[in-house]
Amino acid sequence: MIWRKYCFIIAGAIIQGFAMGVFLFPHSIPSGGAGGITVLLNHWFNIPMSIGLWIVNASMLMVAVHYLGTESALGTLIGITITSLSVNFFEENVYIPYINSWFDLFIGSLILGIGVGTLLREGVSQGGIGILALIISRSRGIAPGKPLFWINGFIFVLTAYVINWQIVIQAVICQWLSTRVVDLIYELRIRNTLIALKLLPRKK
Template identity: 55%
Template sequence: MKPVIIKYGLVIAGGIIQGFGMGLFLFPQYVPSGGAGGITVLLNYWFGLSMGTALWIVNFTLLLAGLYVLGKRFAVWTVIAITMTSLSVTFFEQIPVHNRNLMIDLVFGSIFLGIGIGILMRQNVSNGGIGVLALIISKKYNVLPGRSLFWINSFIFIFAAIIIDWKIIILALLSQWIATQVVNMIFQLSFDKSYTLGWRKK
């Protein structure tokens, strides 16, 4: 029972920290937080879907892939993480911040984003969106999830920039580089006692 409680706490904390980085730092500066957002923009551009509908389609499709490959427990934990992240973003984006600096927001937002994602991935939980694919690749090919996350997101950002607009591509790639470095650092941390709850595909 204790490992489950610890995992609940870590998943909730990871979702909140990730949402903190997005809601307080990245989103106010219009910096995309991941590849799912890039796909969402493309669906909106090509098919006229609302952002909310397009984002739901992207996350739901990727979650189905995770459900098939990683199991039901993965899907349940990911839903918890996504919910906490959404609530956290909604809360923190309401906080007014004066005298904003783009690069400071970019760096701090990316660091907190990476911490949140890293905590979730250490628990075999995705942060939603492209994080699902990163975990699948990590488990199948034994590579760091941050590495695959960076390359997938980078490809999506570049593709979206070619189709739509180049204005924020550099900021998006820089943010992803910082975040994924933090993800890899956290994923490689070693503890005397592991708090990662093992699970099997069901």
């Protein structure tokens, strides 16, 4: 049902925004390539994280509408808009006493993975550099993982050079932890689908 789909998109976007706004962005930890560009925009031009994140994701989405399709593009636009609004809300209204940047990295990465996984389950991209990597992969006939790795890697190194080299390590760890959670959510989806198929009445 369409309302159920968009409820999950909104929920996933809010969860993603919570992870970014409360745990990752306060330490300038990029959640991905788009997050790295957002951190740089904030550092260079003092653009608020929420607005910078929306600008980066929306610009990528405008380029990739042809590749995503209208319905998926609409869901992605809703997702990145809700994520940006959530980042702004949580940055201004939620305060968690500082404990340790590595602890926040761990918790934020897990929560981020839940949000991203929820969006991907609904066939919606979370935006960002993943869209650009998909375009390159289709035009070059290669797997998207390689361009995604190199683009994100370049952005992480640039962010680390400008702000702090520790960010590279934290960004890689964030990517690894969050993608593991995404995989778990996807496996859960596949398992539930298989169970549902088994319960369907068979034709005799």
